[in-house]
Amino acid sequence: MSNRLTKQDWVAHGFEVLKTEGHGGLKADRMVKALKVSRGSFYWHFKDIDDFETCILEAWRTDITEAVIAELKTLPDGTEQIRELIQRVLTIPQGLEAAIRLWSGQSEKVARAVAEVDRLRIDYLTNVLEGLGLPPGVARPRAAILAWAYIGRSLSPAFADGVTEHAARDLSFALTTPEIARKDSAP
Template sequence: MPPKPILHRDDPTAEPLTGNVKVTRADWLNVAMDVLISHGVEQVKVLALAERMGVSRSSFYWYFKSRQDLLDALLQTWEQTNTAAMVAQTEAPAAAITGAVLNVFHCIANPDLFNTALDFAVRDWARRSGKVRSLLDRSDARRVKALSDMFSRYGYPELEAKTRAKVLYYMQLGYDMAEPNESHKERLQMTPHYLRVFTGKEPLPEELEEFAVYTERYWDV
């Protein structure tokens, strides 16, 4: 679970706000996202958010036309972070397919690239909204296509590339949902075996070492 959002006014590194402004648009979005993740979309209510931040409800309308406008902004943020980040990682340079998959694994390690809790919250939201379900379906399709294209670039036939992409993507979703209690050491021990399953190739030692160094910043060591 990501940490509670820090409001702009409580961030010692932030530039001071001018005039009578107490919170920013980003504050509204971050607090709304925290509520979405913790309690579901039904609890993302303007008055409750205002009370949580200690501001008047009217200040909400400086930034958003309506609650629906806020909800649309949350979905846009989700797409611009999770989906865009995963697609970008599939396109990152790598000498071999094993390194390319490890680039995608950066999304698993780094919550700034991919917010897993937010992804699950949107999936739960999609069960209640046809509009969100359609958006989620398009996003899933975009992610799987990006992964398929990644495998294709390393010489896998079209159907095999698509199959490996789906195995990698949907296995990872289920793995994250299960939230296994694993140490950094245990995860790294399993990583080369996962790579063999996902790619059919032997990972390079330097790829594994680079990934180990990267994950130390995010996983409990």
């Protein structure tokens, strides 16, 4: 890296530190040494480590969660959005997600950020499922189940072997089919 790091460079480095070392690695002295820059580089962009952590959490929400949602919304329909999301969740390593969730057990600030991201994700999924004709009382629980599956996947990376696009389509079908919802809703 160049000796002139941007705020985004620092946040990207923070993401890598989280994935490889966990939140304990988010120490200014350690990161400055790893990047071979002066402490002034860090403090030019952040008033303190708390400010840096806040920027990491904001970037996680905007650059990852909100950006993925915006990208998925460009797909032709809700079924395709759900299928693509499931495919990504099942096949792309989720190290940053796991690291942030583990960190949330140590920090109330991080726990609040995680709760906000979870709400954004579940709201998006609920809207997609309702748009496919599922009643709200079915769409919201299915959205929550899909979000929980993602969390579980991020914390259990060893079980990704053998996941295929076919499996993603099957799961997408099960979650988006209104007929199944009607049967589920029956007394």
